[in-house]
Amino acid sequence: MKRRHLFGLFLLIGLAFLSACSIAKNETKSIPNDEKVNSNVNSDDLDNLYRELAGNVMSPKMLKHSDQFERQISFVAKAKGEARQVESKDETLNGEWYISVFLMRNQQTPIYLNLSAIKKEDWPKHGDIIRIKGSPIGYLYTSFNNERLDLLDVEAKSIEILSLKNKDIPESKVVETMHYKIEFTNTDIITDVYKEPSLVVYYNFKNKRKYMADSPVKTYVVFKQNNEVLQTTILDSNNEKLDSKALNRDTLEAGEEMPYYEAFKLIDTDNPVRLYVYDDEYNLLNCTEIAIVDEI
Numbered sequence: 001m002k003r004r005h006l007f008g009l010f011l012l013i014g015l016a017f018l019s020a021c022s023i024a025k026n027e028t029k030s031i032p033n034d035e036k037v038n039s040n041v042n043s044d045d046l047d048n049l050y051r052e053l054a055g056n057v058m059s060p061k062m063l064k065h066s067d068q069f070e071r072q073i074s075f076v077a078k079a080k081g082e083a084r085q086v087e088s089k090d091e092t093l094n095g096e097w098y099i100s101v102f103l104m105r106n107q108q109t110p111i112y113l114n115l116s117a118i119k120k121e122d123w124p125k126h127g128d129i130i131r132i133k134g135s136p137i138g139y140l141y142t143s144f145n146n147e148r149l150d151l152l153d154v155e156a157k158s159i160e161i162l163s164l165k166n167k168d169i170p171e172s173k174v175v176e177t178m179h180y181k182i183e184f185t186n187t188d189i190i191t192d193v194y195k196e197p198s199l200v201v202y203y204n205f206k207n208k209r210k211y212m213a214d215s216p217v218k219t220y221v222v223f224k225q226n227n228e229v230l231q232t233t234i235l236d237s238n239n240e241k242l243d244s245k246a247l248n249r250d251t252l253e254a255g256e257e258m259p260y261y262e263a264f265k266l267i268d269t270d271n272p273v274r275l276y277v278y279d280d281e282y283n284l285l286n287c288t289e290i291a292i293v294d295e296i
Helices: 044-058 060-065
Strands: 002-009 036-039 073-085 097-103 106-114 129-144 147-161 174-177 180-191 197-207 221-225 257-265 273-278 284-290
Touching: 044 060, 044 073, 044 097, 044 106, 044 147, 060 129, 060 147, 073 106, 106 129, 174 284, 180 257
Parallel strands: 002 129, 036 174, 106 147
Antiparallel strands: 073 097, 073 129, 097 106, 129 147, 174 180, 180 197, 197 257, 221 273, 273 284
């Protein structure tokens, strides 16, 4: 398997997320509307494709053991930053053009997409959602966010910039797909370990997959306040305000359902928070507004 070396910081990327939906204001603390959102867009085959690809992103050195190694696959990702030409001691990379793209399942670790076989006028720009046909061919040892990492190297054969129709999206506290069901049940404001206000979102998670899985809130749900993405934070597990029955980091066995929570550092305690639920191909399934009415 090819191991390639890049030197220096490769791409500077932003933290923008796709968001587009109209939401009616909610002035109460509880999450509104019992209408259920159903989506069957993630078939088992599609789920398996993204599951394996996400595994290759996390462990690119193991790519040669994957069925995706040097085979053409089709997947959707989000471009961040701009294309950059490589300068490397490895002559095979000199003059190659790359851009960082991210799976919905992993917004922290990029795939380095080789654009050299694509016409320049067809290259994606920052924030574009793109369908990629390409082959995972190896990994790049490079610098990303001031850290040395092995990153998955995908050679693009074709690219299609998608125009997602994220309009008339339902506002609901229940989202159900073929693989999970989540019901947002309540919120609270709790001081985190850094003595800052945090939003705690409680929800029930049912794992409909045939294997143990993480909560989809960690991969498919984006929380925003003032159009900025909220970052998770840490709570004191002994905090009396925290529901002791709710799980946070635990994976869930197939077929089981349990209460969970997630905590986010707030930008302020006045403006509402909006949550957006996506699928693997960046289709928006649901958006809901949460009013911040509690006091610390």
